[in-house]
Amino acid sequence: xxxxxxxxxxxxxxxxxxxxxxxxxxxxxxxxxxxxxxxxxxxxxxxxxxxxxxxxxxxxxxxxxxxxxxxxxxxxxxxxxxxxxxxxxxxxxxxxxxxxxxxxxxxxxxxxxxxxxxxxxxxxxxxxxxxxxxxxxxxxxxxxxxxxxxxxxxxxxxxxxxxxxxxxxxxxxxxxxxxxxxxxxxxxxxxxxxxxxxxxxxxxxxxxxxxxxxxxxxxxxxxxxxxxxxxxxxxxxxxxxxxxxxxxxxxxxxxxxxxxxxxxxxxxxxxxxxxxxxxxxxxxxxxxxxxxxxxxxxxxxxxxxxxxxxxxxxxxxxxxxxxxxxxxxxxxxxxxxxxxxxxxxxxxxxxxxxxxxxxxxxxxxxxxxxxxxxxxxxxxxxxxxxxxxxxxxxxxxxxxxxxxxxxxxxxxxxxxxxxxxxxxxxxxxxxxx
Amino acid sequence: xxxxxxxxxxxxxxxxxxxxxxxxxxxxxxxxxxxxxxxxxxxxxxxxxxxxxxxxxxxxxxxxxxxxxxxxxxxxxxxxxxxxxxxxxxxxxxxxxxxxxxxxxxxxxxxxxxxxxxxxxxxxxxxxxxxxxxxxxxxxxxxxxxxxxxxxxxxxxxxxxxxxxxxxxxxxxxxxxxxxxxxxxxxxxxxxxxxxxxxxxxxxxxxxxxxxxxxxxxxxxxxxxxxxxxxxxxxxxxxxxxxxxxxxxxxxxxxxxxxxxxxxxxxxxxxxxxxxxxxxxxxxxxxxxxxxxxxxxxxxxxxxxxxxxxxxxxxxxxx
Numbered sequence: 001x002x003x004x005x006x007x008x009x010x011x012x013x014x015x016x017x018x019x020x021x022x023x024x025x026x027x028x029x030x031x032x033x034x035x036x037x038x039x040x041x042x043x044x045x046x047x048x049x050x051x052x053x054x055x056x057x058x059x060x061x062x063x064x065x066x067x068x069x070x071x072x073x074x075x076x077x078x079x080x081x082x083x084x085x086x087x088x089x090x091x092x093x094x095x096x097x098x099x100x101x102x103x104x105x106x107x108x109x110x111x112x113x114x115x116x117x118x119x120x121x122x123x124x125x126x127x128x129x130x131x132x133x134x135x136x137x138x139x140x141x142x143x144x145x146x147x148x149x150x151x152x153x154x155x156x157x158x159x160x161x162x163x164x165x166x167x168x169x170x171x172x173x174x175x176x177x178x179x180x181x182x183x184x185x186x187x188x189x190x191x192x193x194x195x196x197x198x199x200x201x202x203x204x205x206x207x208x209x210x211x212x213x214x215x216x217x218x219x220x221x222x223x224x225x226x227x228x229x230x231x232x233x234x235x236x237x238x239x240x241x242x243x244x245x246x247x248x249x250x251x252x253x254x255x256x257x258x259x260x261x262x263x264x265x266x267x268x269x270x271x272x273x274x275x276x277x278x279x280x281x282x283x284x285x286x287x288x289x290x291x292x293x294x295x296x297x298x299x300x301x302x303x304x305x306x307x308x309x310x311x312x313x314x315x316x317x318x319x320x321x322x323x324x325x326x327x328x329x330x331x332x333x334x335x336x337x338x339x340x341x342x343x344x345x346x347x348x349x350x351x352x353x354x355x356x357x358x359x360x361x362x363x364x365x366x367x368x369x370x371x372x373x374x375x376x377x378x379x380x381x382x383x384x385x386x387x388x389x390x391x392x393x394x395x396x397x398x399x400x401x402x403x404x405x406x407x408x409x410x411x412x413x414x415x416x417x418x419x420x421x422x423x424x425x426x427x428x429x430x431x432x433x
Numbered sequence: 434x435x436x437x438x439x440x441x442x443x444x445x446x447x448x449x450x451x452x453x454x455x456x457x458x459x460x461x462x463x464x465x466x467x468x469x470x471x472x473x474x475x476x477x478x479x480x481x482x483x484x485x486x487x488x489x490x491x492x493x494x495x496x497x498x499x500x501x502x503x504x505x506x507x508x509x510x511x512x513x514x515x516x517x518x519x520x521x522x523x524x525x526x527x528x529x530x531x532x533x534x535x536x537x538x539x540x541x542x543x544x545x546x547x548x549x550x551x552x553x554x555x556x557x558x559x560x561x562x563x564x565x566x567x568x569x570x571x572x573x574x575x576x577x578x579x580x581x582x583x584x585x586x587x588x589x590x591x592x593x594x595x596x597x598x599x600x601x602x603x604x605x606x607x608x609x610x611x612x613x614x615x616x617x618x619x620x621x622x623x624x625x626x627x628x629x630x631x632x633x634x635x636x637x638x639x640x641x642x643x644x645x646x647x648x649x650x651x652x653x654x655x656x657x658x659x660x661x662x663x664x665x666x667x668x669x670x671x672x673x674x675x676x677x678x679x680x681x682x683x684x685x686x687x688x689x690x691x692x693x694x695x696x697x698x699x700x701x702x703x704x705x706x707x708x709x710x711x712x713x714x715x716x717x718x719x720x721x722x723x724x725x726x727x728x729x730x731x732x733x734x735x736x737x738x739x740x741x742x743x744x745x746x747x748x749x750x751x752x
Contacts, residue, residue: 037737043576079736204640208454210554250669280555324533326560328575 004342006427008032008052013386014062017039019360020376029062032188032384034426035207039377040173048252050276060420061355063364064375065097065128065384069187069264070240070312073099074404075121076114077106081405082317084118087337088126090402092430094338095419096313097384100150103140104162110135110146117343119155127429128422129384131370133187135291136161136175145175148184157370160187160240163287163316163332164223169191169229179371185369187238190222190247191288201274202291209280209310211328214289215246222299223247227254228339231260238369239263241314252307261370264310265299267336268342268409272296276409282323282330286314295365303361304353309369311361313340317405334401339396339410341388345417355390381425392418436702445744449562451568453577453619461587461623467740468588468733475511475735482515484743490514493535494572495521500707500731501581506546510740514546532556533564538563545749546742548572554612558736568745576610580704583616585737587624590661591703591731593615598625602645603655603697604666605631606687606714609638609676613706614665618646631655633687635676652686652687652693659697664689664705667714681715690716696726702726 009031016027016039021383028043029036030052038046039062048054066407068091074081091099099120109118115132122130134156138144138425148159153328159179165188166172172188179186200206202213223239227250229235242248243261254261268286273296277284284290302308316333323330335345344362349354374384396410445460453461462646465519474482490509494502503519509516521535532551539547546568549561556573562569573579591597602621608614608630621628622645630641631649641648656662667683689703703715704724711717720727 143601202639206644207638207640207644210614210615211573212576278732279559281559320533321531324531324560325534326551326575328553 002283005033008049009423009426010048010052010054011057011385012054012061013059014057014219014387015059015238015290016377017061017063017359018377019064019144019364020378022356024356029377029385031385031423031426034383035378036377036381036383036385037128037182038379054313056330060387062385063359064361065176065422065424066095066341066373067100067366067427068096068097068313068337068362069100069310069366069370070102070314071099071337072104072300072316074103074317075105076117080318080404084122084130086402086404087131087315090335090337091128091305091420093402093419094422095341095386096128097386097422098338098350098372100157100370100394101130101132102162103133103135103160108135108140108332108349109133109424110138112147112150113155115151115156128424129374130156131155133158133160135159136186137166137171138166142166142256143171145171148179149182152184155427157372158185158187158238158405161189164191165189165191165193169225173229173233176229176233176237180233180235183236184238185238187240187243188226190219190226190289192218192222192237194288195221199285199289200277200361203292205274205368216246216291216295218243220246220250220286224249227259227261230254230259231257234260236260240309241266241269241288241357242308243269243291243299244295246297248302249280254274262309262365263307264305264312265308266312266314268314268334269296270300270303270311272409273348274356280327282327283334283409285330285332285398286316287332300347300352304357306357309361309365311339312343314364317403318407319405323407330347333407334409335367335401335405335407339401339408339413341419342394342415343410345366345390345415347386349416358397379405383423385423386419387421388417388419390417394418437682439641442508445696445747448748450580450741450743450745451559451562451569451571451585451618453580453623454578458621458623460586461620464584464737464740464744465529465591465676467743468584468736469592471739471743472733472737474739475732480511480585480734481513482511484747485512485514485545487507488504488514489543489546489751490516490546490573490742491539491544492516492518492548493521493539493550494519496552496573498573499735501550504734505572505738508735508742509546509690511735511739512742516743532560536564540567546570546745547562547672549574551575558731561614565600568748570741572743573612576612576615577617579612580616581734581741582743583620585730585733586663586706587615587620588733589726590702592733593726597621600660601627601628601629601658602661602663604665605652605655605660605689607636607667607671608632609636609642610668610671611665617663618644629655629685630657633677654694656693656696659701660705661734662689662694662701664703664715666708666710672713684713687713688712688716689717689719694719704730706730
């Protein structure tokens, strides 16, 4: 065990950002035994542990590693799209130290033994932390609730029906009520399945393209229904992927009423809009669909004002067999682990949101919502830490993508901001050469 | 550019015809001029003008079509091309081969022109054209565009009215699901016509009021003073309760009969892209009556497709 323990590490001359304590200041971070000993200005004069490696960060940011709350991995069942090994390599390169996995695999993660399988596979093959979400209903069919208590004991951090909403309000009501007894978090996709029959945002753009649209109301109606049910059941609820200004408005009302409600948004919906689809490019096909620029701006504002708590990548690897089809027949989904931080920094560089709240939405907020100790630099927290240069320019080249699938909507995109080092449990898992 | 510019014919700078969108008015008029000549050729005993001799044209139809496919086939043959028809059943595509694989397979056979119809929007347009070396003609992609239909409609109108500009043209029926309507709205607007659409709200696309048309839900109002009444086919699966309650209610309010046609100008002309549902969107007496151009549209279809093939042939490599 001792031979396996990494050397202590001191990151000096850093801009330390810790959303848990609201710190954004010059300082240092001291890491030993896989945990944080001290971080921030007060770590500057603490000396260095015996045998420690000292790294001069040259003013780069040191922050908690990102927690990505919505990640699809192909394992089990679609290993040709992504494995825990490949997903975690992509995550490490993107500054993500914890991936929270979706249960939409084959088989669906609706049994405690499968949660155990994921944790073992991740332990053996992944270089970042993997925390599984379990299915909310058996087979994700939206009918029968899963063994929420046993799944939680097995290690499921939350329960979700994947990228499908539970259509039946009575079933949803019972699940929220039952899950509450176990303190289980229900993470829900909010798209009315009957209204959401189309393949892109409804409106003029879809009409000219000859595509049937998904109206914004598909989200708003499902979200309004859900929050009524949360009010009835007093359950714990997280709207996973909100995409519209009115959707954010519904979340705001729920919070003001004191409901135990949080919400997330994918980085795609903060940095892209329906015009990016261009000539039917299927890498931009996702659920919910990319909306118009007004909604994109409203979602950025909702993150900035705290209405939306979490930014996730909604990483969803798809291969040529599922993407190289006519738009309406192609699968939804885009990869995003490797570009999550870089894309998010666009919002910072655009002056839309400060670095501290931006990082909070990808570290502390998901950690708190899921009950994880990571996502902070407080003493005693797991040493999941990233070093990044906020300005370093780079271009995402397809051949450099670490995910096994290449369906990135950021192919050839230019970014400012590059992860330099990623540390998981005190161990370096990524270094930018 | 003036409509009478003698130099405009021959100037067609595109390698593909993927839609009306993106075409300049003088390019459209150039195609119509070529098509006028093709009408003359087609009415002669000797109909072959071998500008495509030695070329291979593949008609790749993922969706069944009798009239469009045969129209493209005859057009290609009249220009001397070797024409091959490929009917790809949707089921065999679903068996696993992606469209890209199909395109790559065909591309390896070195066709010069690919005529594609597909049930999905954007397919021919932006997927195939990027993956093959030859010229691609969109023969209808989902609910997106059907450019040769719009061109043949324009040719038919121009031959009867002498112009397109300032005519009032009412497109009636299932606008929502119609690629013909989209291509026609773009083309007719580009040439300066006043375009109206007439349909129940359930058959109008979202944002229709920003698509450059006047919108009418009342057919008699919509036909008032119209020069051209363009009817669209209503698909059977949309008739009973999904978008409209019943055929007889639709026919009562949106079917073109003599009474409603009387609201249009006295010399108004009636068009339909076919195939017609007599008694659903159009009265047989009107469909086959003196104001109908429906049969002539079929003849113009061959001429327009010859014009398009010829225009694209100018870009084919000669070595």
